Amino acid sequence: MNGFSLKEYNVSCKLYNDGNLISSSGSTDGGLIELDEQHYYFVGFENIDQVNLPDSINLTVEITVIPNDSGQKPLTALFNVDLDKEM
Template identity: 80%
Template sequence: MDKKENKSIISIIILVVVVLGAIWYFKVGYLLRKPEMPEANIEIQTQMVDGGTINLRNVDYTEGQIKVGYEVKGFSLKEYNISCKLYNGGNLISTSGSTGGGLIELDEKHYYLIGDENINQINLPESVNLTVEIAVIPNDFRQKPITASFNVSLDKEVQ
């Protein structure tokens, strides 16, 4: 083999290594990164409850939806269910009572949950006094649910 063929072979090997490294990063390495909690958009409200902590971190109020983001530490989702209800001035405005918006597992017994409620059928004012009630419900029916309530005043965001 002459020098030109050697350079071509070395170039191909380097190209293959770079391409395989990029594929590994996007297929495997990217998945190994720890998920991150979104930045808070309100002043964080915290309640310590029965060996755990619940933090209300995010609230968005738009024309058709109210979305809340909250952090739960100290409770395993294998042992507890978590639900979220929304109230305006004491009147229930959520119908699902669930956290249907999403879940980010940050660590063992450490989660960020998103609760959202479509409010297209509800006529709410431009400003609401929202009460967010988060319930940590033990799978063991003999134990009582743990509840944390947070209050926040919101103005409707224009999209």
């Protein structure tokens, strides 16, 4: 997502497998790590281990940008990724 500052917004990320939450993270609790001024990555709270996941998952990623100004509405982006486990 472009055009926002972490000083003005909080960001959360949730990962779902077939609608079931498998991991969550956010900027307010230390789950967002800055790589450089424009790139970040999320560290999930739950440890996702290949053993715990089926061979094929239907991953839904939900990223929400939450403004610190209560007069503005959060912006949510969803996308799906189908993944197959590699052995």
